[in-house]
Structures are given as C-alpha cells and as structure tokens.
Amino acid sequence: MDERVPGPIWRVTGDPLVSGAPDGPLARVRVAVKDLFAVAGRRIGAGNPDWLAGAPVEERNAWAVQALLDAGADIAGIAQTDELAFSLNGTNKHYGTPPNGAAPGRITGGSSNGPASAVSLGLADLGLGTDTAGSVRVPSSHCGLYGLRPTHGAVRSDGLLDLARSFDTIGWFARDPDLLERAGDVLLPPGDPDLPLSFAVADDVVELAEPETRESFETACAALGKPVRRIGSLMGGRLEEWFAAFRNVQADEAWKRHGEWIEAHPGSLGYGVTKRFALGRDLKPGELEAGLEVLEAARAVLYDAVPPGTVLLLPAATAPAPPVDLDAETMDAYRFRTLRLTCLASIAGLPAVVTPSLRVAGLPVGLCAVGGRGTDRSLLRLAATALTPSG
Template identity: 30%
Template sequence: MGSSSATNLWVLLGLGLAGILMMSKRLKKAVKEDFGAFVERLQLLPPPQPAPPKAPHPLTGLSFAVSDVFEIEGSVTTFGNIDWAKTHEPSSQTSPVVSALVQGGATCIGKTVVDEMAYSIHGENKRYDTPTNPAAPDRVPGGASSGAAVAVAANLADFSLGIDTDGGIRVPAACCGVLGFRPSHGAVSHTGIIPVSSSSDTAGWFAKDPNVLRRVGHVLLQIPFAVLRNPRNVIIADDCFELTKTPIDRTAQVVIKSVEKLFGRQILKHEIIGDYIYSKVPSLRAMYTKTSNGEVKSSSLRLLANAMQKIKRLEFQLNHQEWISSVKPTMNPVISVQVQEKLELTEQETECLYAIKNELRAAMNSLLKDDGLLVLPTIANPPPKLNSKEIMSEDYTIGTYSLLSLASMSGCCQVTIPLGLYEKCPVSVSFVARHGGDRFLLDTVQAMYATLKEQADIAIAPKSSTKVVSEETSADIAKEKGNEAFKAKQWQKAVGFYTEAIKLNGNNATYYSNRAAAYLELGSFIQAEADCSKAINFDKKNVKAYLRRGTAREMLGYYKEAIDDFNYALVLEPTNKRASLSANRLKKLFGS
C-alpha cells in the first residue's frame, strides 16, 4: 500500500511536471507569436470608403505598426525607456504622420519597440526585451526602429513607421531583410514625434513590397503626379564597398547587372566618394586635420561619421537634458555616457559642424542632380550576434556609421534594398538620391526591384561554374576601377586595380595592356614592355598592346624593335595615325 501510494505520487508529480512544461512551452510560443515586436496593441480604423465613382482611399486594406516615438492619443509614448514612460502622461494628440496614414485608408495595429531613447542602432533593449529578428533569430534586429522592422519582416503588418537619425530605419531594414526608406530631411512632418537630433531626424517607413513602399510615400510626401523618370547617372561608391565583408558579386555587381539590363551600361560610373567629399566639403577639412594623402579615402568618411555623432549628442542633450537631470533615469551604461556627459564644443566648432552639413548637401546634390543615384552598402558587416562584443567594437561602429553618415549629414533620401542572404544573414544595398529626390527614388526602386531580385537570385544560385563566373566578374570590376583611377591620373592606384584583375583572371589581354599604359605614365618601361608582350601572347591583334610596347621599347632604346611594333600596328590598322607618325619619326632618326 505504501509502495503503491509512493508510485502514484511520482506519477502525479510526473504528470504535473509534464503539464508545467507544456504550459511553459505554450506561454513561450504565445510570447514569441509577435516576435517581441510590439509594446502595445491598439487599433486605429480608417474612415469609411467614399461612395463611387470616387476612388477608394490609397492605402485601403493595408495594416501598419508605429514605432514608440510617435504620439497616439490616449497612449503613453515610452521612448524605449521605462523611466520615460513613468514620468510622462498619455498623449493628448496623434502624430499627423500616423493620422495621415489612417485617413489614407490604412489600419494602425499597434506600437512597436525602439532602442532605448531611440539612441542606438543595434536594436537590443533590455527594458522592453529585444525583438527577434525573423530573418536571423540569433542576430540583432538593428535599431532604433527594431520592432517596426521586425513587424514587417514577420508579416505582422504590411508596413510600419520608424525614426531615422543616424540609421534607425536603414540599419534594421538591412538586418531584417526588408525595404527601408529614409526620406529627405524635412520632407515628412516631425510634429508629434519625440526628437533625438532635430537636424537629422526623419520619419521613415518599412515594407516588403516596393509598391506598398511607394504608396505610403505618395501619402506622406504629398507627391504631385509626375512622369516616371529613369536614372541617367548611377554611381557605384567603390571605397564604400571596400569597407564590407560581403563579396562584391552579391552586392554592387547585382546592381551593375540590373542597371545594364534595364538602362544600359553607359549610365554607370565609379566614384571614390571619400575623395569627393574631402574635396567638396571645406569645413570638414577645416575641422579635422588631414594626416596623409593615403588616408583621405577612408578617413574622410570616418570624419564625417564623427561629426554626425557630435551633432546627435549635442542636439539630444539640448532636447532632453532637463528631464535627464531631474529624473536621473536608469539607462544602458553606453547610452548613459553619450547622453549625460556634456559635450564640450567651442562656438566655432559648433558652427563648423553645421557648415559640414550644408556643404555636404550641396556636394551631394551637385553629384547626383535630378536623376542620379549613389549606390553603397547599407551596413559594413552582417548583423552582429545577440549580446556579442562586436556591437561595441570600434571597427563595427565606425565602419557602419561611415556608411550611414552620408544621408544623415546631407539630408538626402536613401532606401535600403534587400538582396537575399549570404552565410545565413540578410544582404542589402542602398540607393541615395539628392535632397528632395524622394519621388524619383521611390519610382526607381519600383522600376528596378524585380530585376534586382532576379540578379540577386542568379548570384545566389549554385552552379558548377559559379567560382569562375565570380572571379571573372570581380576581375572586370577591378579593371573598371583601374580605368577610373587612370582617368583621374592616379597611376599607381590604377596599377593596383589592374594587378587585382590579373590575379583574378590572368588570361585577359586587356588587363595586361591597361596596366602597361599605367606603367608608361609612371616611367616603368621594363614592366610596361613585359605586360604588352603578355597581352600580345593572349591576343595577336591587340593594337594598343603593340603601340604601348613600341613606346616602352623606344624609351628603353630598343629602336628597331619599336619600329617593328609600330609597323605591325599599322598592318592591323592601316589608318592608325599614332602608329604611322611614331614609325616614320623613328625611321628618320634611326633608319629602317
């Protein structure tokens, strides 16, 4: 009897434990159903549809979520901080941006998690829990608008609203693999939104569908009807792609192939954007000392990122210092240092920071004009793992902010475009258009999206010749970079790029011939002759290689051989004036 009772007790305990485990699993599932994206569920319904023949509301049938920095009447805006929520009353009005979307026919379904005080770009919020990244659950979702990106990525909302100061829309879009649009600064009302850094803050939005992204833009930007314009100038920011760990054939090359297919190769250009900024923004040079010519490319982007962070910190303190001083809130230690320690700047330094913003906007508008796009990576590295030390590393922080600072400091509009996965992490590129070019940018994304996706899928697809194709493609990109450097009279840099192309594809006559041209400019005649000979071995009809070898041999004193090269070039191209003049000149001096 005692033994049976004991047995029954263990059975009951076992069943009880099993029941507890099942319940905990159910609870865990319930908590994870919304991926931790929402702070509060609510519903704002659109007005009734107008009677025919009037057109229905433009956003009819769409649902959206709102980052918890937008005011909604009757709800406390938490700003990602518990102490903020405790010390603020429910809002007495709804942000005009939210109201415009509801009036436009969309249904608001809730408020989503933001980074603490919308200050970080990682998306980890210990107070409200970090939303789970649907595209890579072991990785950060990105911030500040982490929950808004997660809501779209998890198909919980058709689109969502967020705030972008120094990457708050672009970074989570890149981390979660969705479209993210940062409009031109000032293009969307900022009334009823808690400010972070007023001169850089923008209200942006996420979507999975480019058509939805565009429809939302038409409502918020109040864009008048205009004829669709194709881009006439697509600039690849080569130095920016050098900052990333993702292979170029998965990013820049996808864009290049898409542009070639849709608009033709002639509109493609390459730019060392760091050099361009340094030359066009004198206040950046005035505030920071140039250390050496070799550092301009990388350092100018870093200097821009540094200036961006100073302005953000300065303006955040101006907006919220009184509250921080009186409440002394509990905050993430890293954010606490940034927002509580006073930034010491002279009046001249402050003026210089804002001058950088104005000069950069003018420089970017001049570069892009009405129909230009700048193509760059959105973030430097794959999304870091949750709770990893990488987030705090200088390499990650500076690399990421270097890319984000261009739009934040210039006020230009930027869109993040997902391009699938690489090593199980989302990959993206960004397009930047001039300040005020929002409609053009939204239209271009709509026009290019299907082709970009197609080219991204081709790049991902496993093929027996994938490695060969990849190396040939990369070699051609390196050659194009060499051509750009050559045009800019950066001979040594051109040699470097052509050498990279040769390493990737050593059977291409053009690469050797082009490197020879750069060697000639540097006065390296022996190397130029050797490269031309290799080019001729691969292509017996390469006229440029004969001309360049003839020039190298003339400079080395091999006059007879030089005459032979010029004569052979004339056999291939009888009307070639350069070959004719060079051959006749040498024959007069040294005989045939």
C-alpha cells in the same frame, strides 16, 4: 497585450489597436508605429519605462499616424524602440531585443527595431519609423525589408518625439516595394515619380563595407544591366572629419532636447545610450561651431555628387546583422563602421531607399540608393523596378 507588460516587439497592441477609415488606398493595411509617435489616448514611451511613466496621454495623433489612418490603414500596435531613439543596434536593456524574422538569432537593428521586427515576422504590413542616422535603412538591411528614408523635412513631423532635428526623418518599411510606394503616395508631397535616373558608385564609400558585402554589392550592380559611373573618391579622405562633426552636432542637439530629463533620471538609460548623450553634454568650446562648418562643406560635396537625376548606390550596412549575443565591444565596433556608411545621406538630408538585393552567407543585406533632394517618388519607383531582386 497589456500596456503595463510590454514585450520586445510591442509596447501595446490590439486587434487592431486603432481602426482606420473604412476605405482608402491603404485599406486594412496593418501598421506598426514606432513608440515615438503620438497616438491619441496613449502615452509615448520612447523605449524607456521611466519616460513612459511621466509622459502625458496624447490628445491627438501624430500627422503621419493620422494620414495613414485616413488612408484606411489600421494601427496594429505601438512598437518598441531603442531608448530615445539614440542607437543603431535594436537592443534595449528594459524590453529586450525583438526577433528578426529574416535572420533568427540576429539583431534587427535600431532604433526602429520594433516596427522592423513586426513587419519581418508578418505581424504588420507596414512599419512607421524614424531615421536620424540610419534607423530605417539599417533595420531594412538586417531584416530583408524595403525601406525609405525620405528627403529631410519631406514628411511632416507634428506629434513626433524628436532626437536631433537637423537629421531626423520619418520613414517606413514594407515587405514589398508596392506597399512601400503606396505609403509614399499618402505621406510624401506631390512629385514626379518618373525622373530619369543614372547610377553612380563611389569606391571609397563601398570600401567601408566588409569584403563579402562588397562582393555581393558589385554582383548586384552588374545585374542592373545599366551603366554605372565609378567615382574613385567621393569623400576625398575627409570621412573621419565628416563623421566626427556629424556625431558632435547630433549629440549636441540630442542633449539639448533631452538632457534635462536625463539629469533628472540618473541611471535610467542603458550604458551605451548614456555615453552618446554625454558626448553632447561634454562638447568643448568651439567644437559645435567647428562641426557645423564641416557639415556645411560636406553637404556641398554630397549635393554636387548626387544631383537630381543621379543615384548613388552603396551597401545599406557594412555586413549582415550581427548575432544577438555578440560581445558589446564587437557590437559597438560594428555600429561605428555602419554609421560611417549611413551618415552620408543623413548629413545631406538626402532621400535613400533600401531593397533586399544582397545576400551574404545566406543572410540579407540591403542595397541602398541615395538620390537628390526631392526625388523620393522616383526612388520608390526605382525600388519597385530596377532594384528589386528577381526570384
């Protein structure tokens, strides 16, 4: 595909676009790289043609891209993203909505929509994405994929166009847990994959999901065959306070990172993305400081609830992927409901793995397992064993 004529899945692709080392643990694995990572000789497009037009040609690969190439993987192409990664739906006004291989006619979820679409359709084996507020976890859920959001800071972010550094993580997708884990062996720091893990479920977190999703979630938990400790209230009625603080701090960081460019390119971004950046621009005096205090207290609660050795189970999204043609108001309401689920791991910087363990009306919904800081490898091993659906 010509780089000047992008499509809904790829901005540019090849056969392959970049070849990896001749051998290695990921030899001939095809990788779809989200269009936020530096690929030598290419520009970062960030889901926006105006950004692409002004972007410099990258001189070297992002650290994560180079690590995968060194391990033998091939870069199949640079895959689309929501504009500047500031969305959770996977719809882009410039390039369209990439198809969902597991749920045709429905969104993939964003902002790592292009890699998720490519993997779900079998056009790539591994998708390299980012997760700030759920952009690996939600596409994994919508597309029936395995996905990992690592511990914040666990994977080096050199060469990544960031959005909100306090929450950004590099993550990845695969159609099977073995490849997800093998990619972790390449990208994650050394760790113990065999940490004993016990399961917990917070009732007030699960209540955020829609009834059919909750029913499928409870069935999946019962099928684990292991004790699951119930926590009546994890958030103590503070979710709205936590969520507002998260949104304010994220938006502030995003505006400080990209506001100058946005003001220089009026009208370039889609309506919803523009609104989210404007939230950071328009914060009132004291709102940022108050938000930072709230998040510090929230992290203490979450660290206490999910220490190393405990895994908090929850639905990865509130429902299956919505239809592509859903009206904007209903789509936005769905996004806000799901963000209330996904913001918890983001606030605390905790690792979270998603497996395609739930079904709702014949459509995939992910089971998410959030672990203590640094337990990424244990979560990957758990995904390949106890959390993987049979049959």
